[in-house]
Amino acid sequence: AKEGGKDSYRLFTSEMNDSVQRRLRLEYHLVWALSRGEFSVVYQPLYDLKTNRISGAEALLRWNNDELGAVPPSEFIPIAEQSNLIYEIGKFVLDTAMNDFSELKNREGDLLHLAVNISPQQVRQSHFVEDFMATLEKQGFAPNRLELEVTEGLLLSNQPNVKEMLHKLHDLGTELSMDDFGTGYSSLSYLLQFPFDALKIDREFVDGITDVELNEALATAVISMAQGLKIKTVAEGVETEEQLEMLKSKGCDLAQGYYLSRPLDIDGLKTLLGEMGGE
Numbered sequence: 111a112k113e114g115g116k117d118s119y120r121l122f123t124s125e126m127n128d129s130v131q132r133r134l135r136l137e138y139h140l141v142w143a144l145s146r147g148e149f150s151v152v153y154q155p156l157y158d159l160k161t162n163r164i165s166g167a168e169a170l171l172r173w174n175n176d177e178l179g180a181v182p183p184s185e186f187i188p189i190a191e192q193s194n195l196i197y198e199i200g201k202f203v204l205d206t207a208m209n210d211f212s213e214l215k216n217r218e219g220d221l222l223h224l225a226v227n228i229s230p231q232q233v234r235q236s237h238f239v240e241d242f243m244a245t246l247e248k249q250g251f252a253p254n255r256l257e258l259e260v261t262e263g264l265l266l267s268n269q270p271n272v273k274e275m276l277h278k279l280h281d282l283g284t285e286l287s288m289d290d291f292g293t294g295y296s297s298l299s300y301l302l303q304f305p306f307d308a309l310k311i312d313r314e315f316v317d318g319i320t321d322v323e324l325n326e327a328l329a330t331a332v333i334s335m336a337q338g339l340k341i342k343t344v345a346e347g348v349e350t351e352e353q354l355e356m357l358k359s360k361g362c363d364l365a366q367g368y369y370l371s372r373p374l375d376i377d378g379l380k381t382l383l384g385e386m387g388g389e
């Protein structure tokens with residue numbers, strides 16, 4: 111919301127040219143980024159709060175360009191979505207992450223789960239499910255090791271085939287997570303309408319959970335509601351031990367955040383798993 115505010119302010123200032131120019135530069139470089147090998151994928155571990163084990167990780171895209179430096183996904187993903195580049199970029203993320211994770215296990219020897227963010231624009235492609243299945247097959251990757259994270263934007267699009275697509279993916283055994291839960295509208299009704307296996311409690315609520323009463327109440331309500339619906343809860347953006355303990359006490363299933371681990375490149379993740387006695 112902060113970024114949006116800044117952007118709308120800019121429209122009314124002489125900085126407009128700067129932001130338009132920045133956008134054009136990004137778009138220009140984004141077109142070449144994939145073929146120039148400028149993208150990479152990092153992984154942030156997901157901790158199972160019941161067993162204290164790393165059960166999976168979320169794939170997060172990184173873009174490093176010689177001229178622009180490191181551009182954050184919050185800046186380039188929306189441009190990639192608007193220019194339809196997201197489809198090929200999304201394929202790259204799925205392909206890279208499945209390849210990195212093919213044999214990856216935690217110290218108990220369980221294969222790690224892989225969570226991948228999917229843009230509404232990707233799922234709206236009529237051949238998304240077929241392409242996804244082809245990638246699974248090519249990589250020899252079990253569909254039930256994958257969790258696709260989608261935001262409400264997809265469900266809001268109100269296209270009749272979205273529901274069908276989500277059911278197809280779910281029928282394959284792939285898990286569906288609702289990302290950024292609590293930040294949009296009527297999230298509850300979406301949980302009932304679509305086959306979600308998990309919801310991710312947005313960082314905004316986790317952030318204030320130990321000092322803002324409303325956030326604590328919200329987190330409690332969301333977790334108990336999810337339990338009632340037999341949907342797993344994942345807390346994102348856990349930065350302190352207090353937050354972690356609070357979430358555990360409320361019965362939250364999984365957690366992710368800087369307190370537990372920053373996003374790591376694949377070697378860093380392997381080292382972390384190794385340090386825990388794995389591999």
Ligand code: C2E
Nearest residue numbers: 170171183184187203227228229347348349366367368369
């Ligand atoms: P997200 O899906 O909500 O991902 C979580 C973001 O929170 C990540 O930012 C992660 O680095 C950050 N984060 C994790 N733990 C903490 C913490 O304890 N504190 C704080 N302050 N931040 C934390 P990142 O990597 O910059 O990604 C931002 C967003 O960009 C993601 O939000 C997601 O919406 C999008 N994104 C990233 N990779 C992809 C991708 O491959 N495909 C698509 N479609 N979107 C992506």
Ligand code: CA
Nearest residue numbers: 168227259289
């Ligand atoms: Ca996510």
Ligand code: CA
Nearest residue numbers: 289290310346
């Ligand atoms: Ca999220």
Ligand code: CA
Nearest residue numbers: 290312313346
């Ligand atoms: Ca978020």
